Amino acid sequence: MDTTSDRPLVGVSACLLGQPVRYDGRHKYNTWIVEELALSCRLLPLCPETAIGLSVPREPIHLIGNPSHPDAVRVSDGQGNVGQALADYGKTIAAEYPDLCGYIFKARSPSCGISGIPVHNAQGEAIGVGMGLYARALCQAVPELPVVEEGGLTDADKRVHFLSRVHAYYRRAKRRDLTRNTLRVLP
Numbered sequence: 001m002d003t004t005s006d007r008p009l010v011g012v013s014a015c016l017l018g019q020p021v022r023y024d025g026r027h028k029y030n031t032w033i034v035e036e037l038a039l040s041c042r043l044l045p046l047c048p049e050t051a052i053g054l055s056v057p058r059e060p061i062h063l064i065g066n067p068s069h070p071d072a073v074r075v076s077d078g079q080g081n082v083g084q085a086l087a088d089y090g091k092t093i094a095a096e097y098p099d100l101c102g103y104i105f106k107a108r109s110p111s112c113g114i115s116g117i118p119v120h121n122a123q124g125e126a127i128g129v130g131m132g133l134y135a136r137a138l139c140q141a142v143p144e145l146p147v148v149e150e151g152g153l154t155d156a157d158k159r160v161h162f163l164s165r166v167h168a169y170y171r172r173a174k175r176r177d178l179t180r181n182t183l184r185v186l187p
C-alpha cells in the first residue's frame with residue numbers, strides 16, 4: 001500500500017480512458033471517469049488484450065466452450081485461443097498491484113466484462129453467459145476488491161456508491177498497513 005498518497009488506486013479498462021486499444025483501433029472515452037473520478041483517485045489504465053500481445057487493430061475475440069470455464073478465440077475462425085493468457089494476466093495484475101482499491105471494467109468485453117458475456121458453441125451460437133476471462137481471474141485473485149462496469153456508473157447515486165466502497169477499502173488497507181508497520185518496529 002502506498003501510504004504517501006491520499007488517493008486510492010483504481011484500475012480502469014484502458015479504452016475507457018481514451019486509449020485507442022480496441023480491436024477496431026478506437027476507444028470508449030468515458031468523460032466522468034477521466035474528468036471527475038481522476039480528481040479523487042489515481043487511475044491505472046490496463047488493456048489485457050494488448051498486454052498479452054494482440055495487435056491494434058485486431059480480429060475480435062469471443063468466448064467459446066463450457067460457460068463455466070470458456071476459452072477465448074477469434075470470432076472469424078475459432079482459432080487463436082488466448083483464454084489462458086488473459087487469465088494469467090489477471091493473476092499477474094492482482095499480484096503486481098496490491099495497492100488496487102477498485103476496478104472499472106469495460107462492459108460487454110470477452111476480456112474485461114464482469115457479467116453477461118455471451119459464450120458460444122463451435123457453430124457460433126450463444127449457449128450461455130459468463131465473465132470476461134481477464135476480469136474473472138483478477139476478481140478471483142482479489143475477491144473483496146470493489147469492481148464495477150462503466151454501465152454501472154451512469155448516475156450520481158451509483159457513482160457515490162462505488163466511490164464509497166473504494167474509499168472504505170482504501171481506509172481498511174491503510175489501517176492494516178499501519179498496524180503491520182507498528183508491530184514491525186515494536187521491541
Ligand code: SF4
Pocket residue numbers: 013014015016021022023046047048049050106109111112
Ligand atoms: S481488452 Fe479491455 S481494455 Fe482492452 S480494448 Fe478490450 S475492453 Fe478495452
